[in-house]
Amino acid sequence: MQFWALIVDSFRESIDRKIFWVLVGVTALVALAMLSVGFHGDSVSLFFGMWSTETERFNPLMDYGRANLVGFVVYLLANTVMGWIGITLMIIATAGAFPAFMERGALDVVLAKPISRPRLFLYKYLATMVFVVLQGAFFFGLTFLIMGLRWGVWVPGYLFCIVLLVLLFSYLYCVSVLVAVKTRSSVAAILLTLLAWVAFALIHQAPVVFDEFPELKERRTLYTAVRVASWIPPKTGDFPYLAARWSRAGASIDAVPFFDTATASDLDREDLDRARKVEEREISKSQLYSIGSSLLFEIVIVLWAMWIFARKDY
Amino acid sequence: MVGITEMTNWAVDLIDVRKTYAKTIQALRGVNIQVGRGEIFGLLGPNGAGKTTLVKIMMTVVRPNNAFGTLLGRPLGHRGKLARIGYLPEAHRFPRYLTGERLLHYYAALAKVPRSRRKDTADDLLNRVGMAEWAGMRIDKYSKGMLQRLGIAQALMNDPELVVLDEPTDGLDPVGRRDVRELLLELKRDGRTVFLNSHLLSELEMVCDRVAILVDGLVARQGTLDELTEETVEYRITCATDAGTVKDKVKALGASVDANLLTLPGHDTARVNAAIDVLRGAGLVIESVQPHRFSLEDILVQVLKDQSTTGPPTPMARPVQ
Numbered sequence: 001m002q003f004w005a006l007i008v009d010s011f012r013e014s015i016d017r018k019i020f021w022v023l024v025g026v027t028a029l030v031a032l033a034m035l036s037v038g039f040h041g042d043s044v045s046l047f048f049g050m051w052s053t054e055t056e057r058f059n060p061l062m063d064y065g066r067a068n069l070v071g072f073v074v075y076l077l078a079n080t081v082m083g084w085i086g087i088t089l090m091i092i093a094t095a096g097a098f099p100a101f102m103e104r105g106a107l108d109v110v111l112a113k114p115i116s117r118p119r120l121f122l123y124k125y126l127a128t129m130v131f132v133v134l135q136g137a138f139f140f141g142l143t144f145l146i147m148g149l150r151w152g153v154w155v156p157g158y159l160f161c162i163v164l165l166v167l168l169f170s171y172l173y174c175v176s177v178l179v180a181v182k183t184r185s186s187v188a189a190i191l192l193t194l195l196a197w198v199a200f201a202l203i204h205q206a207p208v209v210f211d212e213f214p215e216l217k218e219r220r221t222l223y224t225a226v227r228v229a230s231w232i233p234p235k236t237g238d239f240p241y242l243a244a245r246w247s248r249a250g251a252s253i254d255a256v257p258f259f260d261t262a263t264a265s266d267l268d269r270e271d272l273d274r275a276r277k278v279e280e281r282e283i284s285k286s287q288l289y290s291i292g293s294s295l296l297f298e299i300v301i302v303l304w305a306m307w308i309f310a311r312k313d314y
Numbered sequence: 315m316v317g318i319t320e321m322t323n324w325a326v327d328l329i330d331v332r333k334t335y336a337k338t339i340q341a342l343r344g345v346n347i348q349v350g351r352g353e354i355f356g357l358l359g360p361n362g363a364g365k366t367t368l369v370k371i372m373m374t375v376v377r378p379n380n381a382f383g384t385l386l387g388r389p390l391g392h393r394g395k396l397a398r399i400g401y402l403p404e405a406h407r408f409p410r411y412l413t414g415e416r417l418l419h420y421y422a423a424l425a426k427v428p429r430s431r432r433k434d435t436a437d438d439l440l441n442r443v444g445m446a447e448w449a450g451m452r453i454d455k456y457s458k459g460m461l462q463r464l465g466i467a468q469a470l471m472n473d474p475e476l477v478v479l480d481e482p483t484d485g486l487d488p489v490g491r492r493d494v495r496e497l498l499l500e501l502k503r504d505g506r507t508v509f510l511n512s513h514l515l516s517e518l519e520m521v522c523d524r525v526a527i528l529v530d531g532l533v534a535r536q537g538t539l540d541e542l543t544e545e546t547v548e549y550r551i552t553c554a555t556d557a558g559t560v561k562d563k564v565k566a567l568g569a570s571v572d573a574n575l576l577t578l579p580g581h582d583t584a585r586v587n588a589a590i591d592v593l594r595g596a597g598l599v600i601e602s603v604q605p606h607r608f609s610l611e612d613i614l615v616q617v618l619k620d621q622s623t624t625g626p627p628t629p630m631a632r633p634v635q
Contacts, residue, residue: 005423009409016411100409108403109468112373113424114396313335313376 002115003123010097010127014134019093023086027139030081034146060153070147070155074247077143078161079240083168086139088194090132090169091176095189097128098180107314117310125177125302129166132173136165160246164239171234171294172197174301181309200233234294242287325351325476325507326372328390329382333367333531341367342378343531349524351475354498354508356518358610359528360618365511366404368528369480372509373401386475397426400474402465404481404511410454414445414464417453418471425472432471439467444493458485466494470501477501478509483517495521515610525610527617534617543607549586550606551576554599563592581605 014020038045039059045052058072059065101107101124110120140161148154176193180186206226210216217223326349333342341364349355357365370376374391381390388395408417418436427435440446443463453461462485469477482498483491491514498521501508512518518525519539526536535542553574557564561571567585569578578589586603593600608616 001426001429002424005420009412009420012411012416013409103407105403105405105407106409108370108373108375109401109406109408109421110424111375112396112399112401112403113421114393114426115424116393311377314370 002113002119003127006123006127007130010124010130011134013097013100014093014131017093019089020131020135023089023093023135024138026081026085026089027135027142030077030139031142031146034143035150037151039151060151066153069151070153070158070247071244073143073147074158074161074243075240078140078158078164078243078247082136082139082161082165083239083243086135086165087169087172090135091172091193091197092190094128094131094173095176095180095193096186098124098177099184099186099189102181102184102309102312102314104314111314118306121306121309122302125173125305129170129173132166132169133162136162140165155247157247161243164242164246167291167294168236168239171200171236171298174298174305178301178305178308181305181312197236200236203230203233204235204237206230231293232297234297235290236294238285238290241285242290245287323351323387324348324384325353326355326385326509327383328368328372330380331368331371331378331383332380333364333371333376333378340531342371345528345531345533347526347533347536349507349509351507352502352505353523354502354510354521356522356525357509357511357528358513358515358518358525358614359534360614361513363528364531365528366480369478369509369511370403373399373403373478375403397472398475400469400472400477402469402477402479402482404484406461406465408453408461408464408468411452413450413452414440414456414460415449417464418468421468422471427472435471435473436467439470442497443467459487459490462486463490463493466497474506476507476509478511480511481513482510483512483514491517515614519610527614529617529621534621535613539610542610542613547579547581547608548606549578549581549589550602550604551578551586551589551593552601552604553593554601557593557596557598560592560596560598563596564589567592 036046036048038049039061040052041061042056042059043052043054044059056062056065058069060069101110111117115123140159144155144158147158172193175196176189179192180189183189207223207230210223210226326347328345328347331342331345331347332340334340345364345368347355347357347368357368359365367376371378371381372385372390374393374396378390383390385392386395386398409420412420415436418439419432422432422435423429436449437446440449443466445460445463445467448456448460453464456464462482466479466482469479479498483494486494495517498508498510510518510522522539524536524538525542527534527542553576556574557571557576558573564571564576564578567578567589568580569576569585569589571577576589576593578586590600590603
């Protein structure tokens with residue numbers, strides 16, 4: 001009853017925020033853009049037929065083109081639009097949830113209800129993610145339907161992107177909540193979360209840099225330290241690889257190329273080989289390690305934030 | 315530390331409640347307060363006396379450094395019992411995106427009020443606080459008085475045995491304040507206990523059965539209004555002309571003279587008659603003799619004066635029930 005009340009409240013709080021509707025607008029624009037693309041024979045039309053060209057590269061009527069198309073969509077929509085722009089907007093949109101919840105006079109009434117502080121914190125934490133679930137479900141659900149109904153390409157695995165998006169967001173949201181309960185400032189929560197996101201990516205990518213330069217790799221202590229450090233933070237950089245893998249897992253087509261293939265032709269041969277090497281290594285990584293270690297990080301941060309929340313005076 | 319004490323029949327039984335902020339600021343220094351079931355109890359004191367801290371400790375919003383005692387027979391901080399307590403905090407901030415009615419449902423759900431009961435209770439309370447007409451309006455459109463009325467309604471949504479109200483008439487106009495007073499008396503008639511924290515002493519005087527005066531983190535006085543005002547009666551004798559001529563004579567009786575007004579503290583009628591004799595003996599015409607009982611405000615001022623001359627009060631012993 002209490003959890004449901006907090007979920008409903010979070011939903012109402014979400015739709016009251018302008019940024020919620022900005023994200024809905026972004027989804028609508030993406031949907032419109034996708035709808036404007038049509039495939040007829042060996043030609044692709046854009047802007048509802050105002051412009052068309054003959055190409056096999058992204059034509060779903062060809063196996064090769066269909067695979068490219070799905071790979072491109074996963075890369076562009078899951079990784080760029082939702083993975084970067086969407087997540088950034090969601091961090092901004094949800095950063096104020098805990099500071100507002102913890103305002104003097106606001107939390108007093110809630111704390112006086114028959115619910116323990118740790119439970120209240122956890123319920124609120126999970127309830128705030130309703131925002132992301134809603135946005136993710138709307139975005140990926142709508143684009144999934146457009147791909148299927150308009151282009152004839154059904155990729156059930158693409159819907160796993162909703163789960164991945166919520167996971168990626170939660171890795172960052174725990175940092176936002178920790179900062180929020182400590183400072184009660186949504187601005188601090190936004191800035192430090194974005195900073196943490198960059199830091200996670202850098203720490204995660206550091207071993208790759210070492211692998212590329214043998215002279216660095218020879219410094220064993222440093223190399224070991226970098227590798228160990230890379231295990232700790234959430235693996236936010238794995239999002240596009242997991243999205244590609246999971247999309248393929250449920251796809252109705254034989255193979256979905258990994259996202260880099262879509263832009264590979266722009267790279268020279270050497271860069272392409274390097275990109276492929278990195279990609280192959282990333283994709284071959286254990287999903288359990290990627291998600292498990294990230295969730296472990298999140299659990300530790302959430303427990304820390306919960307401890308602060310439970311011991312504060314309001 | 316919150317300890318478990320013996321179960322009592324007090325609705326509120328607070329023993330040795332202490333709170334220190336930032337390791338140096340002693341907000342509460344061993345408060346003992348007892349409130350009987352079905353009473354309206356008023357907590358008063360100057361700003362910074364620790365009233366709101368005490369209320370917040372009762373409602374588990376602030377964690378005490380030390381506190382024993384019970385609320386409704388359960389140890390302080392007992393979560394389950396909070397379902398039977400209604401609370402209106404001072405300077406509350408409700409979610410602005412909710413309507414009045416939704417707010418009541420939201421807090422009722424958090425208080426574990428069954429869904430089947432919420433609608434009727436909300437409708438009834440919105441009527442009782444005069445907010446039925448605006449129940450569907452968003453809270454950010456409400457005036458301060460409307461928010462206060464809604465706040466009182468939310469404190470009653472769980473049909474509480476104990477209602478803790480921190481400045482319930484804050485922001486209300488005179489009519490609103492009268493409505494709240496009537497509501498408080500109605501709650502009392504229903505057998506509920508009301509714990510009231512208000513700086514409006516005249517209001518406390520009108521509705522409270524018992525009060526406690528908190529000064530500098532300690533209870534300076536506690537009791538019924540009669541008990542508190544018993545020792546603070548004075549007689550005021552008004553003369554037709556200046557009574558300065560008998561100043562020294564009446565001073566021996568403990569009276570003071572200010573122009574044509576003679577004030578005699580206490581309720582010793584023999585001394586009053588002696589003072590009258592002195593006045594009449596001096597040929598002064600007496601216009602009136604009036605016993606004057608101190609108001610809560612007078613008592614509070616007196617307590618504060620005592621504090622400034624003799625230092626902070628000492629902790630009061632816990633009364634026997």
